[in-house]
Amino acid sequence: MSAVAVETRQARIVPALGRLATFVLVVAALWGAWEGYKWLWETTGWTWPFVVDDTTMPHIHDILNAFREPITAGGPALIHPLLDAAWFTAKEALAGFVLGAVFGFALAVALVHSRLLERGMLPYVVASQTVPILAIAPMVVIGLGSKGVDGWKAVSVLAAYLTFFPVAINSLRGLKSADPRAFELLDSYATTRWSVLWRLRVPASLPYLFTALKISATASVIGAIIGEAPASIQEGLGGAIVNFNQYYSLQPTALWATNIVCAVLGLVLFGLVALTERLVLRRAPEHVA
Template identity: 60%
Template sequence: MADILKRLAIFVAVLVGLCLFYMGYRQLYISTGWSWPFKVDQYAMPRLQDIVSRLWEPAATEQPPLVRVLAEKALFTAREAAAGFVIGAVVGIAIGVVFHFSNLFRRGFQPYVVGSQTVPILAIAPMVVIWLGGKGLPVWMPVAVISAFLTFFPVAINTLRGLDSTDPRKLELMRSYAASPLATLWRVKFPSALPFMFSAFKVAATASVVGAIIGELPSSIQDGLGGAILNFAQYYSLDPSALWATNIIAAALGIIFFLIVAIVERLVVRRAPENVA
């Protein structure tokens, strides 16, 4: 409990520090008239109080407060991101296991796995929407696949690294018991790879939110944060605080995904066989 309170206090302290830096930077540039690297004004950097207060104002005429609208959109995006995270994690783990057991597949396909991450996600997203559209799938499924495209790579690489880093003494012990490769994988290699895998899960969790938001743009989905960002970006000159508020909600969603993975890591890794007396 003390450790949780300490981490929470650090998080709050850093958040307050960032807010003070933002306000101080803004005030300094406005008072001095500096214009490098960009001109600071109400459009480039709205006041924090304006951004926060905008959350409690109506999203548009005769609509609920913006924070309620964005919360509903965040839940929709969270469903897409969660599905993409699961799909990407399963695919990534499978690729890592195959590469671990087969040097032929590792040498033949690893360059293509790496190369897949150099392709801009905005170039792939419309293709995925066309491929999966009209197949009777939920409207958010193509977005989940786009999100999975961003999540599988770190999971695959870290799973492979974790499996390759298993203590040779444990492997020798399993061979002395005549254990099958599957038993060795499940009882020794996977537990040893958990710290590597959860490091990747943390990266993939936040990437899944980014992938879901990006995937909503070519999908013409207006129910998620991607649609809100696109809409408020079009009217940025009239209402810049709305876009900034939406970005804050999107960042909060990514932090929540990260925290969920971190909590699961504490529960799972602590109970791994090598950590149990």
């Protein structure tokens, strides 16, 4: 192996090890902060902002042990139904993410080509995000259900509702971010709007777009989980949260374990978008050392 190849390999391994070490340190710090807070409040008897005990704040190791313990006697370990629920919710979130991203980007393209349309529609796009999703979830689920739409598809629409806004706003800004001199150059060649869009506007908008997609990836998971309750879907993480919430006083670790799975699902979707961003933008000037 040549010296250049060795140096290249080391240049890739060292940053990866640094990120791994940082991750371990952050997890250890959060673990210590949780256990330290719990120990201090239980020792001193402080009750503000809430009473700290094994119900309100279980030990981290008890929460992790809950994954391998069955919920019912003779049943499977908790991790198995949670993984099944995570897969079901991931399907809803991914469908909503794709739907919302496509709609948001298409909306941004339409707005960037019409100043009048932008001024007329943008306030309503912003206002749409002021309506709580818990308020519209029953209307969407019941309305689409009356048309014969499956429950998980209606939940995907709710996930798309939370996804499209950051994509539309960031994409609109990105589509406008290209160098004005580049527009003048293309105009001098009598370039069509379609060519300007794909050769200039879209490449300039990619950093903005991926920033929005990373935000939307986690938002789609939240939308899917919240939407499962009014849709009466028990197979997903939302159904698991509702179920374990009813028995929280008796078995709090099950709900905390479910929360961990929800967080991991959001991180996985975020990581997939971040990986795609690196693959797409790795030749961009800002990624070249």
